[in-house]
């Protein structure tokens with residue numbers, strides 16, 4: 001009977017590994033398309049850890065199945081030896097994982113530094129796309145410096161830094177009167193050759209813990225009550241264009257085919273920290289415009305839509 005169970009376990013494990021291999025070739029089953037400047041480095045770390053864990057998973061499962069097969073059949077009268085432990089073996093299986101953990105922690109420093117060290121964050125100037133993101137149950141509120149504010153920056157080089165200071169005011173969402181607002185949609189433009197278009201996000205939460213997660217950028221950052229946490233990224237692809245049919249900017253635009261509605265060009269924003277009953281509904285999208293000019297057209301459009309909803313625009 002034990003041989004039957006050894007075979008069952010063996011087959012299940014082989015099928016699991018086969019599914020794993022197949023998943024890499026089925027669209028939508030593996031990691032989503034990667035579009036950020038630091039995403040490749042994050043993926044390399046992911047694959048490195050994946051290979052290490054795969055090796056030890058296969059090794060331990062093979063040992064398990066082999067031992068069930070070989071020794072599962074207790075002979076009548078056979079007395080199992082009572083083993084207290086094996087010092088040498090225990091030392092080995094402590095030192096080997098510890099060594100691997102130290103190795104991983106050293107190998108990840110460069111990537112972590114690039115993504116999370118404040119010294120590598122874009123310094124606010126006119127080329128940097130600053131955005132305030134305020135998480136709340138259960139949506140993302142987004143705020144951009146408006147077109148007038150950006151014109152003021154052209155005259156005043158301190159302007160972007162002052163906008164950052166207002167953005168970093170904790171607790172309240174506190175900014176310029178002519179900022180442009182949106183919900184569940186982060187707009188930015190593809191970084192150009194001169195490096196303009198790096199995005200600096202000031203991340204806050206109005207209530208509980210949330211987590212700002214952009215899977216296509218391999219970027220995740222918790223939003224913590226009472227704190228304003230900077231997050232940066234730069235995107236090297238784009239997915240958003242003006243759609244004549246719907247008279248607005250739409251994502252899912254594949255610029256290679258010129259078609260809207262391509263799944264690979266819809267880039268999600270998700271909350272990755274369980275934050276209450278409608279946590280799963282806390283979703284948004286990342287809209288990356290072709291260039292700054294197109295982004296600015298959208299910003300104007302968004303500001304007009306916003307002003308049309310304000311009482312002052314009624315006259």
Ligand SMILES: [Cu+2]
Nearest residue numbers: 210271275282
């Ligand atoms: Cu949330």
